[in-house]
Amino acid sequence: MKLKLFIFLSIGIGIGLIFSLVTYYGLHKTSDQKFCVICHEMDPMVVAYREDVHGGAGKLGASAKCVDCHLPHDNILKYIYTKARNGVVEGSIHLFGDPSKIDWIEKRAHRESFVFDDGCLECHGNLLSTQTSSKQAQKMHKHYQSLKGTDKEIHCASCHIDAGHQNMRNTLNYYTPEFEIMKEQMKEKKSEIQEKYQHYGIQKEK
Amino acid sequence: MKQRAQNIFVALCLSLCFTLLPLTLKSGEVTSSSPDLKGRETVTMTQEFKEKYPLKRVHAKLSLECLFCHDGQGNNPEAFKAVREKTCLECHGSKEKIAQRLDFIGKPNPHNSIHDGTRLSCDECHYEHKASINMCAECHEKEIATNMWMRKTP
Amino acid sequence: MADITRRNFVKLGALSAGMVALGESSLGASVLDQKGVKYDQEYDVVVIGSGFAGLAATITAAEKGLKVCMIEKMGRFGGNSIINGGLFAVVNSPKQKAEGVQDSIELYLKDMLKAGLNMNHTDNLKVIAARSADALKLTEKCGAKYYEKLSHLGGHSIPRTYLTSTASGAGIVQPMLGYAEKLSNVTLKNRTKFDDFIADDSGRIVGVVIRENYKFDMKALDDHAENKTGETKYIKARKGVILASGGFCRDTFLRNMQDPSIPLECDTTNQPGATGEVIMKALELGAVPVQMSWIQWGPWASPDEKGFGTASNFNINATFRYGITVDTKTGKRFMNELADRRVRSLAMFNVIGQDQNYPINICDQAAVDKIIPDLTAKALASGVVKKFNTLDELAAAYKMPAAELKKTVEAYNGYVTAKKDTEFGKPVHGVEGVQINKPPFYGTRGVPKLHYTMGGLKINDKAQIISTKTKKPIPGLFSAGGVNGGIHGASRLGSCSIPDCLVFGMVAGENI
Numbered sequence: 007m008k009l010k011l012f013i014f015l016s017i018g019i020g021i022g023l024i025f026s027l028v029t030y031y032g033l034h035k036t037s038d039q040k041f042c043v044i045c046h047e048m049d050p051m052v053v054a055y056r057e058d059v060h061g062g063a064g065k066l067g068a069s070a071k072c073v074d075c076h077l078p079h080d081n082i083l084k085y086i087y088t089k090a091r092n093g094v095v096e097g098s099i100h101l102f103g104d105p106s107k108i109d110w111i112e113k114r115a116h117r118e119s120f121v122f123d124d125g126c127l128e129c130h131g132n133l134l135s136t137q138t139s140s141k142q143a144q145k146m147h148k149h150y151q152s153l154k155g156t157d158k159e160i161h162c163a164s165c166h167i168d169a170g171h172q173n174m175r176n177t178l179n180y181y182t183p184e185f186e187i188m189k190e191q192m193k194e195k196k197s198e199i200q201e202k203y204q205h206y207g208i209q210k211e212k
Numbered sequence: 213m214k215q216r217a218q219n220i221f222v223a224l225c226l227s228l229c230f231t232l233l234p235l236t237l238k239s240g241e242v243t244s245s246s247p248d249l250k251g252r253e254t255v256t257m258t259q260e261f262k263e264k265y266p267l268k269r270v271h272a273k274l275s276l277e278c279l280f281c282h283d284g285q286g287n288n289p290e291a292f293k294a295v296r297e298k299t300c301l302e303c304h305g306s307k308e309k310i311a312q313r314l315d316f317i318g319k320p321n322p323h324n325s326i327h328d329g330t331r332l333s334c335d336e337c338h339y340e341h342k343a344s345i346n347m348c349a350e351c352h353e354k355e356i357a358t359n360m361w362m363r364k365t366p
Numbered sequence: 367m368a369d370i371t372r373r374n375f376v377k378l379g380a381l382s383a384g385m386v387a388l389g390e391s392s393l394g395a396s397v398l399d400q401k402g403v404k405y406d407q408e409y410d411v412v413v414i415g416s417g418f419a420g421l422a423a424t425i426t427a428a429e430k431g432l433k434v435c436m437i438e439k440m441g442r443f444g445g446n447s448i449i450n451g452g453l454f455a456v457v458n459s460p461k462q463k464a465e466g467v468q469d470s471i472e473l474y475l476k477d478m479l480k481a482g483l484n485m486n487h488t489d490n491l492k493v494i495a496a497r498s499a500d501a502l503k504l505t506e507k508c509g510a511k512y513y514e515k516l517s518h519l520g521g522h523s524i525p526r527t528y529l530t531s532t533a534s535g536a537g538i539v540q541p542m543l544g545y546a547e548k549l550s551n552v553t554l555k556n557r558t559k560f561d562d563f564i565a566d567d568s569g570r571i572v573g574v575v576i577r578e579n580y581k582f583d584m585k586a587l588d589d590h591a592e593n594k595t596g597e598t599k600y601i602k603a604r605k606g607v608i609l610a611s612g613g614f615c616r617d618t619f620l621r622n623m624q625d626p627s628i629p630l631e632c633d634t635t636n637q638p639g640a641t642g643e644v645i646m647k648a649l650e651l652g653a654v655p656v657q658m659s660w661i662q663w664g665p666w667a668s669p670d671e672k673g674f675g676t677a678s679n680f681n682i683n684a685t686f687r688y689g690i691t692v693d694t695k696t697g698k699r700f701m702n703e704l705a706d707r708r709v710r711s712l713a714m715f716n717v718i719g720q721d722q723n724y725p726i727n728i729c730d731q732a733a734v735d736k737i738i739p740d741l742t743a744k745a746l747a748s749g750v751v752k753k754f755n756t757l758d759e760l761a762a763a764y765k766m767p768a769a770e771l772k773k774t775v776e777a778y779n780g781y782v783t784a785k786k787d788t789e790f791g792k793p794v795h796g797v798e799g800v801q802i803n804k805p806p807f808y809g810t811r812g813v814p815k816l817h818y819t820m821g822g823l824k825i826n827d828k829a830q831i832i833s834t835k836t837k838k839p840i841p842g843l844f845s846a847g848g849v850n851g852g853i854h855g856a857s858r859l860g861s862c863s864i865p866d867c868l869v870f871g872m873v874a875g876e877n878i
Binding site: 328333335354358 | 444534536540557581670671749
């Protein structure tokens with residue numbers, strides 16, 4: 007009886023371990039732009055990201071992954087759920103919908119819903135207590151803290167509108183011009199950046 | 213019977229709202245102060261001042277307070293002076309950075325146009341407590357009116 | 367500008383009357399006596415205005431080692447110069463040499479006097495002709511860049527016009543501003559308004575009263591009279607003051623006083639700050655006014671949009687050059703579309719008449735193919751220029767007799783083939799054989815708008831302002847650019863304002 011229990015336990019732990027490992031590597035391998043770009047409509051986002059310090063444009067070349075900022079990190083279940091939901095929703099738009107209809111420029115107004123503060127604070131945690139940042143930064147970060155938990159709560163992305171994706175609006179315009187009159191100009195720019203970022207899986211249009 | 217219960221429920225909700233309304237109005241009258249200025253100047257932001265000096269939508273969303281910009285100007289909003297671009301740039305970085313954000317517009321980029329480069333003051337066009345204008349419309353009226361290469365000045 | 371209605375203008379008149387009444391009590395105080403003035407700041411030179419003239423004066427004076435302060439009442443530096451088209455006529459220029467164009471001071475004078483109806487002060491003109499190449503060098507030193515080829519503008523007998531690489535006067539103003547900013551002995555102040563002169567016992571101008579942190583009110587009917595913003599400061603100008611404050615096309619009161627035939631609500635291509643308060647102050651001092659009532663119209667604008675707009679560039683580059691202008695009532699041409707600005711404007715007003723019968727400027731696709739695509743795209747998107755598949759459609763849209771229009775076009779095409787316009791004398795030999803026959807066709811309503819005040823102050827060849835009282839220069843007072851008058855006479859040819867401003871700015875800086 008005891009032996010049976012032991013075997014079951016061992017198998018259970020074994021399965022659990024394998025499952026965890028698979029999950030771990032699975033999550034790990036599916037966290038950077040090379041994976042995300044398979045389903046998500048994000049060519050301009052990748053380009054703007056590569057131009058940003060968060061995408062490795064800094065001196066050290068260190069970079070954050072998509073999921074570091076775009077998935078919640080406070081709770082593993084929430085993390086997995088959000089990841090799965092986004093995958094299904096956007097994957098189906100990619101396969102069955104018309105991604106070109108998405109107004110990305112307008113979507114930026116809702117950036118607080120897809121950039122998660124705990125992701126930012128994972129690296130920039132000391133920002134809220136540090137004395138080394140500028141006086142203005144300290145002042146505004148204290149303001150951020152004072153509003154936390156109230157109905158006026160603001161988020162990192164409320165102010166840092168371009169963080170993670172340098173010149174996001176410019177790049178989005180190259181893909182889907184806001185102004186009709188710039189269409190031709192933007193096409194040129196688009197093919198320029200497609201050339202430059204080909205090796206990141208950015209497709210050149212035929 | 214069901215219909216009646218629903219009506220009673222709606223009536224209850226409405227009356228609750230009306231009783232709570234004066235309370236919410238009163239709570240609008242809060243003392244505002246920036247965190248690092250505690251112990252110094254504070255501005256009592258009454259409903260009246262809020263209506264008289266409304267903030268831009270984006271700034272209101274961030275719950276910015278008077279003294280964030282009118283720092284060191286006392287605590288009487290009536291006596292506040294217009295701030296110059298130095299104050300705007302404390303948060304917005306530099307004129308070059310602002311220009312970069314609209315770089316795709318090219319030659320008519322309002323923050324780096326072929327006419328003025330990055331030289332214009334913010335308040336040539338952007339106003340905080342009243343509607344902004346578009347200086348370019350002096351000569352480019354139709355282009356501005358039809359949003360040909362620029363949206364409404366925020 | 368368009369919101370100045372006749373009723374508003376009555377108010378404006380009342381306002382001015384009020385000012386006169388106020389002024390009477392303090393008559394004679396046209397200038398502040400230096401005694402009792404406590405200076406807030408001291409400089410060698412104060413320059414009023416920040417366009418081509420102000421910048422040339424500032425840089426030239428500063429490079430002599432003088433401490434210079436340049437003030438600008440608007441928030442925006444550069445005045446009209448920064449919205450100017452960037453065309454710059456240079457006599458005996460390097461590009462003329464390279465292109466094998468023979469030019470001379472005499473030929474330049476001949477062209478200018480013809481357009482100016484011989485009313486020009488040739489003493490000033492000669493200085494501009496002789497020094498324009500130096501002015502060009504000054505701008506290039508500051509970093510201005512120009513297009514490879516010279517342009518040949520209407521009224522000039524040979525090509526002599528440089529065009530800035532940005533096709534705007536800003537292509538000169540911006541590098542010059544950048545250059546001036548880097549000079550340690552130069553102070554640039556925007557939102558700073560000139561209020562008064564300060565003189566010593568001998569009548570020499572030794573300073574100015576200004577207002578700092580002044581903010582021009584775009585909505586005011588008469589900003590100069592109504593706007594009290596800013597803090598008054600007394601500024602010493604040890605060597606003197608240079609006026610470079612430009613013309614007064616946006617000064618409804620002053621231009622109405624000079625020429626009542628100009629409609630009060632008339633639109634202009636000028637920036638809102640182009641008003642005449644500095645000229646008026648100089649006149650109070652005793653400066654000689656010259657040809658103040660000669661105000662030039664730019665014939666290329668549209669009644670369907672404000673200011674210079676999108677139509678002007680389209681007309682300058684396409685319709686006037688490669689097309690025709692017709693009267694909607696007759697479907698016929700009525701002028702040489704490349705005549706000087708005055709001749710064209712008069713002809714157009716003759717057609718417009720009392721019933722606002724705006725003439726139509728017409729060209730075809732071949733003309734549009736010749737110009738920068740951007741100009742056409744903007745003009746079309748604005749809706750001021752319209753596109754038609756046939757001349758019949760165009761005629762119908764503007765309620766023109768189609769048969770007459772087609773006859774007119776046919777005749778014009780004949781002139782282009784023959785390289786001679788026997789009807790109106792348009793120099794069709796220079797239109798590269800472009801006829802009006804390749805659809806689609808383009809049409810736009812035309813109206814002249816106020817562009818340049820020919821009149822102003824009289825200066826000598828050292829840019830000193832001449833006094834009515836002494837008939838000699840007013841000591842310590844210089845001027846350059848649009849604030850001056852009489853140099854171009856009845857009508858100024860295109861691209862002749864930039865050299866005027868730059869040369870006399872330079873001359874003022876040299877002589878102060």
